[in-house]
Amino acid sequence: MLRYLFLVVTVISLHFQINHGQPLQEFPITAYDYQIKLVPDFSGNTVESFVTVHCFNDSAISLEFLHFALLTITDVREMNADIHEVIIEEELKSYPAEFERITSDIGQYYKNCSYYRIYLENPLNPGDTIMLNFHYTLKGKEQDECLPLKRGLPDELYLLSDFQWLPQPLVAWIPGQSPDDYKPTWNLAIQYPASYTAIAGGQLLSRTVSNGIKTDVWKSLLNGFPEIFCAEYLTKVEKGNQFDLEIYSAGKKSLDLIDSLSARIFDIIEYYSHHYCSPEGNIFRIVLSATPGGGHGIAMGALVDYRMISSIYNIETVAHELAHTWWGEKISSYGPGTKFLREAMASFSAAASIEQIFGQSFADNIWRSYKIRFLYDYYLSANHMQAQFPLILLPEYNHRGVLQANYTKGPLVLKTIRDLMGPGKFDLMMKSFSTEFENKNVAISDFMDHVVSYDGTMEELLRNYLWGVDLPICHVANLTTTETADGFETRVTYKNDGTINGYCSLQIQSHDQIRPDWISVPGKSDTAIIYITDQKITNFLIDPDLTQLNHAPERAAEFWMKFDDEYLGVRWWYRYNKSYAFYLDGKPEMAIDNLSDCFTRYFQYTNLSSWENASDDIFLGAYLYARAIFYLEAHQNEKARDDLKMAIPYLMESFTDRIKKRVILLTGMINKDDPNNHISAILSSLTGKDFSLPDGISEEETKSYTEEWKSWWNEEGQKGNLNIEAYSGLLHNYPAK
Known part of the structure; x- marks a missing residue:
C-alpha cells in the first residue's frame, strides 16, 4: 500500500x-x-x-x-x-x-x-x-x-x-x-x-x-x-588518459597550483583505480573551497580548503580526500569502527599512492607527519592531556581524540600490516576487500575477518591497535660481540617496555655496510638474537626512518631533525610542537624562529593583518604566551614582555572559554591539574593585581570577574610595566623541562 x-x-x-x-x-x-x-x-x-x-x-x-x-x-x-x-x-x-x-x-x-x-x-x-x-x-x-x-x-x-x-x-x-x-x-x-x-x-x-x-x-x-x-568559482578542465579532472577554486593561486599538479593527481586516481575497485564514471572534481575546514571527500572528487594549497607538499591532503571516493563513498561503513574504515584507510591510501608516485623519501615525510600528529602532538607538547586513543570509538574515550587517532595512528597500523604481510599479498587483500564490499556498508568486523583470511597472525595486532591504547617501546638493551675464526658473533638483546608486541624495522650497521631486518618483541619482555657476520657490527637502529609505531621519546629531537615540516602545509598548530621540542632540548632561539614562522603562515591563512585581535583568535594568544616563555629562556626579556601583553587578554578569557582553555593547555605551559589557579598566579605576578577566583563560584560569576578584569586591563593595566622578574620566579616551578 x-x-x-x-x-x-x-x-x-x-x-x-x-x-x-x-x-x-x-x-x-x-x-x-x-x-x-x-x-x-x-x-x-x-x-x-x-x-x-x-x-x-x-x-x-x-x-x-x-x-x-x-x-x-x-x-x-x-x-x-x-x-x-x-x-x-x-x-x-x-x-x-x-x-x-x-x-x-x-x-x-x-x-x-x-x-x-x-x-x-x-x-x-x-x-x-x-x-x-x-x-x-x-x-x-x-x-x-x-x-x-x-x-x-x-x-x-x-x-x-x-x-x-x-x-x-x-x-x-x-x-x-x-x-x-x-x-x-x-x-x-x-x-x-x-x-x-x-x-x-x-x-x-x-x-x-x-x-x-x-x-x-x-x-x-x-x-x-x-x-x-x-x-563564483574559477574553473579549469584537464583531460587525462582514463579520466577527466574538473577543478573549481575560490582562489587563482590555488587553482594554478592544482592545475600544475594535475598530472600527479591523475596518477593518484589511477593508483586507486588499480589497487581498489573501479570508480563510477570518468569525471573527477576537485573543489578548492572558500569555507575553512580542511577537506572532505565527495563522490568522484575532493573538497579542500583553498588556503591549504600552498605548495606541492599539500598533495597529501588532495590524495586523502580523493581516496574517500573509495573509503566512504563506494565502500561505506557503520558502527564504532567507521572512522578507521574511512579516515585511516584514506590516510594510508594517500601515503601509499605518494610513495609510488613521488618516491620513498617524499613518502617517508608523509608517514612522519602522521607520527607527529598522533604521537608527538599529544605526547610531546601535551604530556599532561589524555594522549592515547583507540581507533574504535569506545564510550570512555573522547570522540575527537579517537577521530584524530584514525587520521594518524590508523594509517601507521595499516602500514605495519603491509610491511608484515609483504606489499604483494597486502595489495591483493585490499583489492579483494574493496571489490567484495563495493557499494555496500561494512563494519570493522568485516575488515578484520578479511585480513585474517589472508594472514591469521594479524588478528592480535589488529585487536591491540584498534581497541587498545598502548604502544610498543622497543630498544636495544644489551650488545656483546665476540670475534671468531670466521668473523664475528654478535648477541643483541632487544627489550620492549610497552605492553603489546612490537613489530619494528631494524638497521644493522657495520663498518661499510647497512643491512635491513625486522624484529618482533613481545610486550614487557626481552628477545635475544645472535648474528653471525663477516664484519663487526657497530650498531643496531630500531625504526631507522622513524615512520613506525614504535615509541621512542628519547629520539624526539632526532625525529624533528629528520622531518621536513613543509609536509605539514598550513597545519601550523602541529608545527608548534617542533618549537616545543627545541625548547625542551635547550634551544630556545630555534624554538622562537620556528614559532615565529608559524605565526607568519597563520596570518597568511587567516588573512589577519595585525596582532590587535589576537585575543579573539582561538590559537594566537596561547602561542604568544608560549613564545614569551621561549624569549625568557633566550634572555630576550623585552620581546617576552611584548608577547605577554598581547597574550594577557587571552589568558583572562581562558577562565570561561573552554576552547581557549583547552588550546592553552595543549601548549604544555599551564598546569593541567589546577589551570585556573596557575593562570591567576601568572596574571598576578605580571601585573601586581589580585586575579584570584573565589572557591565555588558559578560560571556566571566567573564571567563577571573576567569582564571586570578585561575592562581594567584595557583601561589601565596595559599601560603599566609587567613585572618580568616576579613572573620568571613563578616559572621555576612550571613548566619543567
Missing part, C-alpha cells in the same frame, strides 16, 4: 511538544530514494528545500509512528530547520498528523539528541512503502559568516552530507546488521544565480540558464547522500 505524507518545515514559531528522555526504539525504516530541489538565497543566507523521501518498512512489525532526524545528530550549530506542520495524504483524503520533538540518547555515543516522532493514522505494515514530501528552509544565524551559505571570498553554499541537512529516517545501529537506509539513490535540481557554479557529488545531467538563473539537474553515481557546493 502506497501512502503519501506532506511535511511542511519552517524556522518560525514551533507548534509541537518537546518530549525529554524517551528511549529510541530501533525501527529499520529504509530510505531508498531522495528527490531534492534547492533554491539558495545568497542575500538572506537561506536555502529553500523541497525533498521527497521514498521509504519502506523493512521490519517484521507494523509501525504506528516514524522517527526522522533533521540537523539533529551532527553538531551543526550554525544552521537550523524545524518541522512546523505535517500533513498526511492518503489516497483521496489528507489530514494533519500529530508529531512531537523528542530529546534522547541515541545509542551510547550520541547524547541528548533531538529527532521527530511522526504518528500515523493507519499502521505502516511490513513491506509497505511510504513517500514523504518535506518543505523546509535551511537558515543560518544572523551574523554574516555562517552556514549554510558561508560568507567569504567568494560567498559559498556549503552542504556536507555530515550536516544531516536532508531528513533521514532515524535508525539506531543494531550490532550485526547493516543500516541499508544510509545508501539511497538521489536526484537533485538546484536553482542559483547565473554567475555561480554548482557542484554535487554525482553526475550532471543538464544545466540551463534563463533570466539570470541557472538550473542544474544532477543524479547520484554512488548511493548515499550528496554534498553540494555553489559559488
